[in-house]
Amino acid sequence: MSFDALSFSPSDLAEPGPDQRWSTWPETSPTERGPLPHPDWIITESAALDTELGIVKTGKEAEVFLIERAVPGDPSRSCVLAAKRYRTSAHRDFTRSTQYVEGRRTRSMRDERALGKKSTYGRELAATNWAFAEFEALRRLYVEGAPVPYPVQIHNDEILMEFVGHGITAAPRLAQIRADAAETALLFEQVVEAMHVFAHAGFAHGDLSPYNILIHKGRVVVIDVPQIVDLAANPSGLDLLHRDCNNVTTWFARHGAHVDAESLFAELVAEVF
Structure with missing residues (x-):
């Protein structure tokens, strides 16, 4: 139509x-x-x-x-x-x-x-x-x-x-993107920045992956947040944050980015506490 x-x-x-x-x-x-x-x-x-x-x-x-x-x-x-x-x-x-x-x-x-x-x-x-x-x-x-x-x-x-x-065509998911090394590094920086904003607000996405990150006009957009986790109130909060870090860094590492899940996790924990 x-x-x-x-x-x-x-x-x-x-x-x-x-x-x-x-x-x-x-x-x-x-x-x-x-x-x-x-x-x-x-x-x-x-x-x-x-x-x-x-x-x-x-x-x-x-x-x-x-x-x-x-x-x-x-x-x-x-x-x-x-x-x-x-x-x-x-x-x-x-x-x-x-x-x-x-x-x-x-x-x-x-x-x-x-x-x-x-x-x-x-x-x-x-x-x-x-x-x-x-x-x-x-x-x-x-x-x-x-x-x-x-x-x-x-x-x-x-x-x-x-x-x-x-128009009426949805932006592609990160998992669908074919990017060179420089573009991949820039996208990773944006994802990390988004995770920092979440952590500063006291949240972990809880289910972050390349399938719920959209790329629109060269920018990342995070979607699907019904399971968002309160890092202070939820006993599993840090475990879920760590899983988000692993999911993200694993995908970017496979696509040539120099990333480290434990370093990212430490940065985000410091943001919260």
């Missing part, structure tokens, strides 16, 4: 058509929106329409869709967003969650018990907790200056964020 086909005038569309809905921005509160100031490209008009353009990524816990948010009849008012939707309890797998969520607080003892028993309510709560954890992490990291997508809003179990790519 081309963007020309997604240009509407008020007379063309009285109600949302197939694969469309009214913008969910008006349904969100200020705490469910990205940090201020909002970028100019964000569409906040109540009359805007969200049009689903296709799926970007599938996973065990969530799927990422491509959405165009546009004001009908005004071609200058549109943007493309990534919509990350956490799966329903019947179709998701949070088997990895135990180690990551240690140290996280829940709203009440009732919620804590429901999560522990994995009741229907507990499974639904788990999805919401992961969605809010990712959204809040993106808000915090964006403010800290980390290279992450701008988090536009969260609505129920759906996070809308900046789409990293050109």
Whole structure:
């Protein structure tokens, strides 16, 4: 579907058509929106329409869709967003969650018990907790200056964020990049810088790899942070940080960079403590 086909005038569309809905921005509160100031490209008009353009990524816990948010009849008012939707309890797998969520607080003892028993309510709560954890992490990291997508809003179990790519084509993952030695060294410097920003904010990514680092216009963008780890509160925090270091340095070493996982780990620990 081309963007020309997604240009509407008020007379063309009285109600949302197939694969469309009214913008969910008006349904969100200020705490469910990205940090201020909002970028100019964000569409906040109540009359805007969200049009689903296709799926970007599938996973065990969530799927990422491509959405165009546009004001009908005004071609200058549109943007493309990534919509990350956490799966329903019947179709998701949070088997990895135990180690990551240690140290996280829940709203009440009732919620804590429901999560522990994995009741229907507990499974639904788990999805919401992961969605809010990712959204809040993106808000915090964006403010800290980390290279992450701008988090536009969260609505129920759906996070809308900046789409990293050109047009409607997603940026390639680090694992897909073919770079020479000089370019590889520069990319490694950027990844290390991003890990320092995370550590300075008190976090480890927890699942960092060449598959959740995008390369856009020569710059790295870190994605997929629902499992982000609080290094002070989580007993496994340093172990997960060390694993991030190993994952990153192993890939770069295979591609000719001179790296050392233990030195990087020591730098990041010093950043935290």
